Amino acid sequence: MDIENIFQKFQKRDKNSLSRMITLVDNEDPYGIEFLKRFYTKRNDSTVRIGITGPPGVGKSSLLNKLVENFAKNYSFTSIVAVDPSSPFTGGSLLGDRLRMDNIYKFENLFTRSVASRGSLGGLSSSTENILQVLEIFKSDIILVETVGVGQSELDVMEVTDMVIVVLVPESGDSIQALKSGIMEIGDIFVVNKSDREGSERVVQYLNSSLKMKKEGKDFIPPVISVSAKEGKNIDKLYVEIENVKNFFIEKGIIARKKSLRKKKEVRDILRDIFIKSIDIELKNMENKKDLSPYEIAEKIFQKIDFKISEDIWKEG
Amino acid sequence: MERRIKVLVAKPGLDGHDRGAKVVASALTDAGMEVIYTGLHQTPEKIVRTAIEEDVDAIGLSILSGAHMTIFPKVLKLLKDNKREDILLFGGGIIPKEDMIELEKMGVGKLFGPGSSTKEVVDYLKNWFQNKK
Ligand SMILES: Nc1nc2c(ncn2[C@@H]2O[C@H](COP(=O)(O)OP(=O)(O)OP(=O)(O)O)[C@@H](O)[C@H]2O)c(=O)[nH]1
């Protein structure tokens, strides 16, 4: 495979090549890793990654379907990554977010990719970061990342993105306890969707007052907006809020700080991968001496272990 | 890392419901595949754009409207225009025998009639994927 050639096709805006490169990094293929290394400096360093999360069925995809019109008109290239869980039993995954996203076909400067969360229980697959990097090398201005907010994935989305939109519905007011746990901490913008139904004002008020309490003394309090993706209500207003928060975060250096933290975490993850894979190779070759304790075996391995550089590790698969 | 089969399941045309397509989509998911489900009213252009962006291995179309002789060739042509003939195009619906033969000659994969079981579809895709590698 000729990764130089693929990069040349990136510069000609060839989506076929983009898509195939995403598959390679998603599968942790050595060529994919090589590509990320070789063209790291070619990425768009000012891409803004926006997470959109919330409980199942609150209308995240429907909302994105509306918002993409604004993004497509205001930026030269926008990408959407929609993550859905894989079944822990079969490994299969039903990726249904496109069902609600008919507007994406109206614009040529949009690229949408569905991703299965794979191994990581409920969270984002470890390759999600790599996929986002490929999209940055393709010079996306904005990357929108949809994840279903159950458990780990809402924390993960905060780590891989620069700002997070939390989507709720009027009925979320009934499970206010659940809101308190975690979800209040991760949102930079709160959206109450389905405001065409009863009760959204109450949830907006509740969110506003508890955010005010939590963020007392801080110079940023997340805005709360009620919208209806179905009726197209307040979508433009939401878009303006997104731009405001984004610009505020850029000005205050918040996004730069997040990027730098993220990079450190990624280095740590890669090192951990290298260590674990090297250890696994040693373990495979280890004779299982019945009378040696696990500690002694570990010490023996530690003394002679030869940590492989990443290329060899990825090839071992 | 084990690669999973990625399949796009769509229901082109304006007619009827997508029950059949949904059943197939969830059967493929249960068989461990990653299934992109796009639902009703898909045009050949949208289908092929989705297939390219998602880099699927196969596209399964459910066609009940009798439009199979226009839709399948159109999708094949668009795949070819985009140099993605490697993507398998298969389908299901009520398709007369002679049309089936003609479509298969053009390069369409297996077409499943109304009585087919989802297991047949799963086995077909797994076999095809195995042989492709
Ligand atoms: N009444 C009403 N229904 C809506 C609105 N937005 C979305 N829906 C409906 O809510 C359902 C779920 O919408 P999706 O956009 O798929 O929600 P989601 O959060 O992306 O769902 P998952 O990705 O499965 O978690 C669909 O039936 C939509 O038609 C809205 O503003 N009002």
Ligand SMILES: [Mg+2]
């Ligand atoms: Mg969705």
